[in-house]
Amino acid sequence: MAKNVYQKPSLETQTEALKIAKATQRPAQTKKETKLIAQGIEKGIALYKKQQKERARELNRKLKRASSQPQHFAESEDQETLERIVFRQHWLPWLLLGLSWLGWAVYFFVSRGS
Template sequence: MNQISAETKTEAMKVAKATQKPGQTKEQTKLIAQGIEKGIAEYKKQQKSKSRQKDKHRKQQLKSKQKQELDKQEVQSDTPTTVTSSKTSLPWILLALSWIAFAVYLSMV
C-alpha cells in the first residue's frame, strides 16, 4: 500500500483541526484526518494518472507529426530529382539557340 507523506499528514491534521466541532474527541479528529489523508492520496493518484495520459497523448501527437514531416521530406526529395533533369536541359537549349542566332546574323552580314 502507498505510504502517505508526512507533509500530507500534517496538512490533513491542520484541516481536521480547523473543522473540529466542539466536544469532538482527539480520536474522532484523528479519524477525520485519516479520511482527509486518504482523499488527498486518491486525488494525487488521479492527477498523476491524468498527467501520464496527457503525456502519452502528447508523445503520440509528436510522433505522428514527425512521421508526417518525414513523409513530406521524402516526397519533396523525390520531386526535385525530376525537376532538376528538366532544368539542366534548358541551358543547353538556350546555348544552341544563341549559336543558331549568331550563325544567322553572320550569314546576313
C-alpha cells in the first residue's frame, strides 16, 4: 500500500506561488492570509506537476507497447490501405470545348464563303 508522502515544494515553486498571491492580494488582507493563499497555490502547482508526470509516464508506456508490437502487422495495414486512385473527368468541359471548336469552324467557313 502506497503512503501519501508530502514532499515540500521547491524553492522556485514557493517563490512563484508567493508572487502570484501578492499580485492578487486585497488591500485589507493580512500577511497570514496571503501566506495561506500562497500555500494553496503551491499545492495546486504540485498537483499540476504530478498530473503532468503521470500523463508523461502513461504516454511512454503506450509508446513502448506500440514499439514492441511486431512490424509485420504495421506493414500489412499499409498494404491494405493502398488504393488505386483514378481521376475521372466530367464530360461537360469536353463537350463545351468541342462545341466551341465546331462553332469557330462554322463561323470560319461561313465568313470565308461570303
